[in-house]
Amino acid sequence: MSTFLLEIVTPERIVYTQNVRMITVEGVEGQLGILPNHIPFVTPLKIAPASIKLENGKNESVALNGGFMEVRKDKVVILAESAELPSDIDIERAKAAKERAEKRLSGKKDEADFKRAELSLKRALTRIGVHEHR
Incomplete structure (x- = not known):
């Protein structure tokens, strides 16, 4: 192929x-x-x-x-x-970033803060998913 x-x-x-x-x-x-x-x-x-x-x-x-x-x-x-x-992903750091983003999303924030937290959560979930599927 x-x-x-x-x-x-x-x-x-x-x-x-x-x-x-x-x-x-x-x-x-x-x-x-x-x-x-x-x-x-x-x-x-x-x-x-x-x-x-x-x-x-x-x-x-x-x-x-x-x-x-x-x-x-x-x-x-x-x-x-x-x-x-x-192999480059620090899984503990990624999980901590996920938790921080989830806390920011649950609080009452302005739209810019919400968008930043949402993007941070996506990055953390992507890193965790890649690390777990290696």
């Missing part, structure tokens, strides 16, 4: 670079599955895990904190605000 090069890049570093069979991500318009020779396009991404199918048939996940994905014929580049491999 054919593959394509997947690169996941943040402002700080290259997080992931490998030939893969498929990647599934959450775009702002819904879930996207990318296979080799996909039509080129660029799309913004939500805070969600990226599911990666490797050449050997195994699956991996990467926690993405939004960003953009550029699809080319033989390469996909994800430019993420932040991205974490399961």
